[in-house]
Amino acid sequence: MRIDFQINGDDISIEVDPAKPLLWVLREDLGLTGTKYGCGVAACGACTVHLDGEAKRCCVLPAEAVAGRAVTTIEGLAAKGEPHRVQQAWIDARVPQCGYCQSGMIMAAASLLAKTANPTDAEIDAAITNICRCGTYPRVRAAIRALSEAV
C-alpha cells in the first residue's frame, strides 16, 4: 500500500505493508534508527515519536495510521545545526548513561514541555512513564525542571 505522510518536515510517499508498525518503517525503510525498539507493546517508551506534535509510542502504530499526518523523530527534533532546547538540557544535566532509552525520553519531554511550559511534578510523573534501566530518572526530572524554570 502506498502511504503519504510527513517525516521530519519532508513529505514522503512510500510503498509499505499497511500493518507494519511505524517503528519498523522508520528503522528499516527510512534508515531513521534513532527511534528504538524496546518492548514492542508500547510499555517502555523507547519508540516515542511525535505524531502531529504529540508524543506517541510507535511500535504498535500501524503505518496506515500515519497517512496524511506529520511524524517527527529524534533526528528531526533539532532545528538545523542547533540542538533542541530539550537536547541541550539533557547534555547540561548529563542525563544519558547507556543512552538507549533517551531518544524516547527526550521526545516525551519535548511533547510535555510544548504543551505545558512549567509542569508540576505530578504532570511530569504523568507524562514521563518511559523505562530507563540505567536509572537516569532523577536527571530526567532535573533536566525538565531546569527547562521549566528557564521559562
Place this chain on the structure above:
Amino acid sequence: MRRRSFLIGSAVIAGGLAVGYRAWSQSFERNAVDLVAGEGEHLLAGWIRIGTDDTVTVQIPHVDMGQGIYTALAMMAAEELDADWSTVRAERAPGEKAFANRFLARGWVTQGFDVPRFADRITDMVFTEAARFVNLQITGGSTAVRFTGQAGMRVVAAASRQMLVEAAARRWGVAPRQLTVRDGVVTDPSSGQTARFGTLAEEAARLSVPSNPRLKKRSEWRLVGTSPLRFDIPAKTDGTFGYGIDLQLPDMLHAAVRAAPVHGGRLLGVDTEPAKALPGVERVVPLERAVAVVAASWWQASRALDLLEPEFSADGITISTQADLERAQDEALESTEGETVVTLGNASEAFPSADASRRFDATYRVPYLHHAAMEPINATMQFADGVLTFWGGEQDALGTKARLLELSGLAASKVVVHGLPAGGSFGRRIAPSADYLDHLVPIARAMAPRPVKLILSREEEFTHGAYRPALAAQMTAALDADGMPTAWMQRYLNGPTRNEAFHIPYSIPSQEIASIDFATHVQTGTWRSVAHTQHAFWTESFIDELAHASGRDPLDYRRMLLPEGSRARRVLEIAAERAGWGEALPPGSGRGIALAESYGTWVAEVVEVSLGEDSMPRIHRVVAAVDCGGLVHPDTALQQVEGGIIMGLSAALREKITLEDGAVAQTNFPDYPVLRLPETPKIEVHFLESDGPWGGLGEPGVPPAAPALANALFAATGRRIRRLPIIDALSGEGGRA
C-alpha cells in the same frame, strides 16, 4: 610484577608514538599489528597513540554499556601524559589476544582471588597455552577504573610522557628534569623553547620505554577529579549513537528466533510452510534448540515466526513451579552438603550453652531476576571467504571469540570480533551465558556469504535470560546478655557463579558460614553486583533483626560491631548523619539502613519509606555514603551510584522471574514491572575520599538498597521482609516467608 615486564616497546606508526603493554610473545604482537596498524605502521599492541597532529588516541579494552569508562580511562591517561584534553580520543581495542586485559587479571590476582569462575571457560577453551589469568578482556566486576586504569592506563601514559620529555631534551641538548609539560606542550623554562607532543612523537618513538615511569601524586592531578562532558553524551541525545541493533551492512538479512520454552529443551519438529508464504522471508532455519526465520527485514522475520508452531521437548527439566523451587531450596539448605567458607571461633559450641531465648533464626529468599537492559539482545554475523566476522556489544570480546571458535570450529585467525557499544547489559552479555550465539552461528552459516543480524524479541529475551539465581539462606545467631551477637551461623545457597560476597563485615567472635551449590535447569548468569545482591539482603536484614531483638538502635548496633575508624563504620556514620538518622518522621514512615562492601567499595544507604493508601511502599528518599578510594570523574561516579540504587530498589520492590511448567512466566515489561520515574525517590550520594585502594562503582550502589528498604519497612510497619520482592511479602503472595 615489574613494570618493565609489561610495558611494550615504542613504535613508529606513520610518524607517531605508540606505547602499550607487552603481549607475551612476539607472535601476538605481530597479530596485533595486522589487526590495527595501518600502512607503514609496524608495531602496535598499545593503548596510547600520539599522532603527529597532536591527537592522543586511547584504546579501551572494555565495552561501553553506559558506565562512561571511555571518558574515565582516557582521563586517567591524559592526566599522566599532561595532554591537552581537547585532543584526546578514545576507541575500542580490537577483541584480540594482543589486547587481552592483563591488568584486569592482575587486579584479581593481586587481590588474592582466583580468576572468577565465569571467566574460567574463556581461558580454558582457547588460551590454554598461556597463563590462566592473562587473557581477559572483560567488562565486569567494576574493574575498568581500578584495574585497567590504575594498573594500565596511568603507567602507559606516564611512560609515554617521559619519552616525549626525553625527546625534547635531546633535541634541545638539555637535561630532561628541567623541562615541564602542560596541555600537550613540553617547555624548557630556561630558554622558553616549546614543542607540542605531535612534533615530538616521532623522535620519542625511537627511544626505549622507561621501565619504571614516575606516576603523579594525587596532589598533582588536574584533570582526574573533574567532570568534563562524557565523549558519548551528545550523540546519545540526537539519535546518532550507534548500538549493535542499529548496525547496517550491505546485503544484510535479519533473523528472529524462538527457542524451547524450557531451557535446555530441543526442537522436535516444525512445519515451516506457513512462514515461507510471507513476503520477504528468505528461509526458515530449524536449530537444535530453536527455530529461526530469516527475512529481508526483522519485522517480516518476526511476523513469520509468529505463524510457526514449533514443538519442543522439555529435556532436563528440574523444577516446574515456584513450589518445586522452594522445596528444592529447602532440601539443599537442610542437607548435610556444603563447603565451609568461614570459620571463626567455635560457632557450633556457642549455641548449646546459649539460652534458647537468645537464639535467633531466620530464612531469607531471593527470586530469579532478569537484566532487562533496554537494548534487546542482538548480534550480527557473517561467514564469507572462510572468515567469521562478528559485531556485537558483548561484555567480554575475547570470551565471545572463544565461544565463536568453539561453535564454528574455525581457527582463531579466521574469527574476527568487532565490539560495539551496548544499550545496557548489567552482566547479561557475557559469553558463557550468551546462548543466542549458539543460534546465530548456524543461521549465519546457512545464509553465507550474506551478513545476518539476529534480534531477540523482548518476549524471547525475557524468557531466555541469564537470570540472577533464585537462592536462599538460613541464618542463626546467639546473643549475649547485652544483646550483642556471640555467634553467627549461616548456610546459603550459591548459584553457578563464583562463591563471593559471603564475608560479613561485623566483628562477631564465632562465625560459621557454609555455601551449598544450587542449580536448576534455569539459565543463570551475572546480574549487576552478582552474589552481593543476595548476601547484602540477608546479612543486613538479619543484623537488623538482631538489633531490634536486642532493643537497640540498628545504627548503634552496627557501629558497635565495626572497628572505630574503619571505612565500613565511616560510610555508615556519614550516611546516617546526612539522612538525619534519629530525627522524627511523619507517623507511618520509617528509616532503614544497610551497609555493604562490593568490588572494593564501601556503601551505606539509608532509605525512608511509608505505606501508601494501597498498602504498597512509597520510597521517599535515599541517602548514600560511598568510599571507593578516589574518583576519576565525579559526575559519572554519581550517575553509577544513582543508577545502582534505582536498580536495587526496583528489584527489591517488584522484580521476579517465576516458573510455570518449568518455563519462565514473565514475557515483557507489563508482567515484570521495573521502577519508573514517578516512583523514584530523591537520591543523595556523598562520596568520601580515602587512602584505601580504589574500588569499583558500576555495581556497588546496588547491594545495600534492598536491605535498607526492607529495614525501613520494618521501622515503618513492624513487618519484617524475609522474601523478595517486597510486594509479594507484603501481599502474602509467592509462598511462605
